[in-house]
Amino acid sequence: MSVTVLDVARAAGVSASTVSRVLNGTTPVHAAKRRRVLQAVRHLGYEPNGLARSLKQRKSLTLGLVVPDITNPFFAEIAKGVETASHRLGYSLILCNSGNAVERERRYLEVLRERRVDGLVFVPAGRHGDALRAWAARGLPVVLMDRVVAGVASDAVTTDNRFGMKLVVRHLVRLGHRTIGFIGGPRGVSSADERWVGFLEGLREAGLAPESRLMVRGDFTFETGLRAAPALSAAARGRLTAIVASSDVMALGAMRAVHQRGGRVPETVSIAGFDDIAAASLVQPPLTTVAQPVREIGERAVELLVGRVAGERTRPSFVRLKPRLVVRHSTGPAPASGARR
Amino acid sequence: MSVTVLDVARAAGVSASTVSRVLNGTTPVHAAKRRRVLQAVRHLGYEPNGLARSLKQRKSLTLGLVVPDITNPFFAEIAKGVETASHRLGYSLILCNSGNAVERERRYLEVLRERRVDGLVFVPAGRHGDALRAWAARGLPVVLMDRVVAGVASDAVTTDNRFGMKLVVRHLVRLGHRTIGFIGGPRGVSSADERWVGFLEGLREAGLAPESRLMVRGDFTFETGLRAAPALSAAARGRLTAIVASSDVMALGAMRAVHQRGGRVPETVSIAGFDDIAAASLVQPPLTTVAQPVREIGERAVELLVGRVAGERTRPSFVRLKPRLVVRHSTGPAPASGARR
DNA sequence: AACGTTCTCGAAAACGATTTCACGCGGGTG
DNA sequence: CACCCGCGTGAAATCGTTTTCGAGAACGTT
Numbered sequence: 001m002s003v004t005v006l007d008v009a010r011a012a013g014v015s016a017s018t019v020s021r022v023l024n025g026t027t028p029v030h031a032a033k034r035r036r037v038l039q040a041v042r043h044l045g046y047e048p049n050g051l052a053r054s055l056k057q058r059k060s061l062t063l064g065l066v067v068p069d070i071t072n073p074f075f076a077e078i079a080k081g082v083e084t085a086s087h088r089l090g091y092s093l094i095l096c097n098s099g100n101a102v103e104r105e106r107r108y109l110e111v112l113r114e115r116r117v118d119g120l121v122f123v124p125a126g127r128h129g130d131a132l133r134a135w136a137a138r139g140l141p142v143v144l145m146d147r148v149v150a151g152v153a154s155d156a157v158t159t160d161n162r163f164g165m166k167l168v169v170r171h172l173v174r175l176g177h178r179t180i181g182f183i184g185g186p187r188g189v190s191s192a193d194e195r196w197v198g199f200l201e202g203l204r205e206a207g208l209a210p211e212s213r214l215m216v217r218g219d220f221t222f223e224t225g226l227r228a229a230p231a232l233s234a235a236a237r238g239r240l241t242a243i244v245a246s247s248d249v250m251a252l253g254a255m256r257a258v259h260q261r262g263g264r265v266p267e268t269v270s271i272a273g274f275d276d277i278a279a280a281s282l283v284q285p286p287l288t289t290v291a292q293p294v295r296e297i298g299e300r301a302v303e304l305l306v307g308r309v310a311g312e313r314t315r316p317s318f319v320r321l322k323p324r325l326v327v328r329h330s331t332g333p334a335p336a337s338g339a340r341r
Numbered sequence: 342m343s344v345t346v347l348d349v350a351r352a353a354g355v356s357a358s359t360v361s362r363v364l365n366g367t368t369p370v371h372a373a374k375r376r377r378v379l380q381a382v383r384h385l386g387y388e389p390n391g392l393a394r395s396l397k398q399r400k401s402l403t404l405g406l407v408v409p410d411i412t413n414p415f416f417a418e419i420a421k422g423v424e425t426a427s428h429r430l431g432y433s434l435i436l437c438n439s440g441n442a443v444e445r446e447r448r449y450l451e452v453l454r455e456r457r458v459d460g461l462v463f464v465p466a467g468r469h470g471d472a473l474r475a476w477a478a479r480g481l482p483v484v485l486m487d488r489v490v491a492g493v494a495s496d497a498v499t500t501d502n503r504f505g506m507k508l509v510v511r512h513l514v515r516l517g518h519r520t521i522g523f524i525g526g527p528r529g530v531s532s533a534d535e536r537w538v539g540f541l542e543g544l545r546e547a548g549l550a551p552e553s554r555l556m557v558r559g560d561f562t563f564e565t566g567l568r569a570a571p572a573l574s575a576a577a578r579g580r581l582t583a584i585v586a587s588s589d590v591m592a593l594g595a596m597r598a599v600h601q602r603g604g605r606v607p608e609t610v611s612i613a614g615f616d617d618i619a620a621a622s623l624v625q626p627p628l629t630t631v632a633q634p635v636r637e638i639g640e641r642a643v644e645l646l647v648g649r650v651a652g653e654r655t656r657p658s659f660v661r662l663k664p665r666l667v668v669r670h671s672t673g674p675a676p677a678s679g680a681r682r
Numbered sequence: 683a684a685c686g687t688t689c690t691c692g693a694a695a696a697c698g699a700t701t702t703c704a705c706g707c708g709g710g711t712g
Numbered sequence: 713c714a715c716c717c718g719c720g721t722g723a724a725a726t727c728g729t730t731t732t733c734g735a736g737a738a739c740g741t742t
Binding site: 047048049050051052054055060062065069070071073076077079080083084087092093094095096097108110111113114115116222252255256259278279282283284 | 388389390391392393395396401403406410411412414417418420421424425428433434435436437438449451452454455456457563590593596597600619620623624625
């Protein structure tokens, strides 16, 4: 059916080994023969069989990417970074969408092992990393992105979420806000937890006392924001002048809720998010948020991974990238009543 | 290093062939031996080597997915559908992000051939399908999504763009609009062209004469919409009461432009888009648009593809899915002046 | 002229599975 | 009783590469 290295060898009047050597440049080959080989390759339209090569070389030049939801713009951006870096370094990428389901995640890691991927770039869905531990137990390379899972010492590339959230709080405090509501992410997801802590630290820094009634937990969805905003408002009895959400999608939900009740952003209440997804700059008013170096997360992760595949390091390395505050128009000075406090 | 079928065979006191038979259920095996084999598999933690299997069976159980930009929510949604369907049918998926660059696209198809993927799901970037033709020339299965490329008769799953665009026009006409601006997509991209035609037909249906000055071409970006809206306004000399864009992203750009100049949507001008990306329902006002059955596009494409891989059909089949008008709040009755006309 | 070295290259052995082939063995049939 | 068939099984061939091993050729050195 398809043309093999042997066909090329026969056509060029050399042995299969020589063809291989020419194609891979592993060992010098006489110029004349080399030319004959290359010509035969071109003439027969030979395309090496990657499967056979991978089998022999015991490396597949393939990486696995597992994300909770490729439809989430944040993960989509990460995926793009990962994809770009992988192909640049000569690796192909198998995409796995776990849908936040731990069971599917487990299945995927199994499939990826069968496929003999050389390494795994991973945004774990749940809190418990059983599947991940099973992976690491076999000595397979893996690097985590965005989140880290307790009790697993692997490479990881994350954002400094605590710092990022503090930037937001500082920004709001400087605008005169004193009563700030917080919409957090699910407990146990490390990035969400860090942002929670960052918020608290930000308040403390400004000499403000946190009120637990003004801090709610969400699941990163639009609906969460939609419901949380009025709830926070009510809990604050009219003192609330700002809401910061742990993700842009939730912030957009909050913004919608405010609009629906006739409020104006930022005049009535300032709103800030986290992630800087594309929609953040598209809505009206454009959302103040924290931009993560998403592309870079993906790229660094892959670089770390192929480094480990090549057996460079032995101790896990932990990269923390600095996020950046992006001030747009959804945040403004606290209204007089709120500023007076 | 890793445990092979031979290790299992030795441990179970049978031959390698028997182990294979047990694992694949190709041929009946005595219950006693079968049990011993399964136990040995479990005990040794054996995991079959997919590369070896693929090499022998001459099928990789892998598909390739090539999209212009995974970051674009429309393609992200498609990717999700493709991923889900692939894995459900037992295939893995190699992700390729062409970045709309024809050259990268060509490279990718090459890599995918080397990897011996069983088939390709493809959203072509450019107009000229050289790479695609090269692919099809080798008799490799491929199914196109969203767009179709001239002169290539392959399977395809598309939306009825013409019909979708007519739905929008009818909707606006029913609201009393008589002077409607159009922001189209790049010439040569079949889906964009079809929408263009659909718009014209919609006007004709309503007995309205198209004005070429009120139809501009864009490239599906936010900036296009941002610039096009004022331009259309100017060209219409105040008669314009509605704008329909060939994509939501452009519609959002147009909406922003209107807001920036102090206009209101839909009071000053109605705006409609196409695609129904997530952001469409998140903005204020929520965008009237045409929803494509995105998830289904991906899934149908994969089903078609594995059908072809299995050698079911021989003639290319062409699936056209019906889109659906989603009326939100960015469109409203034409203002009196416009309605009078 | 004899003798290492270095280069180049082919034969054959991997890589780890599946599949073909042939064979032994019971049991039903004429 | 001879024959044939179907079942379960192992040995060996196969998928298409890369890599090891060893050998011949070419070359420079003393």
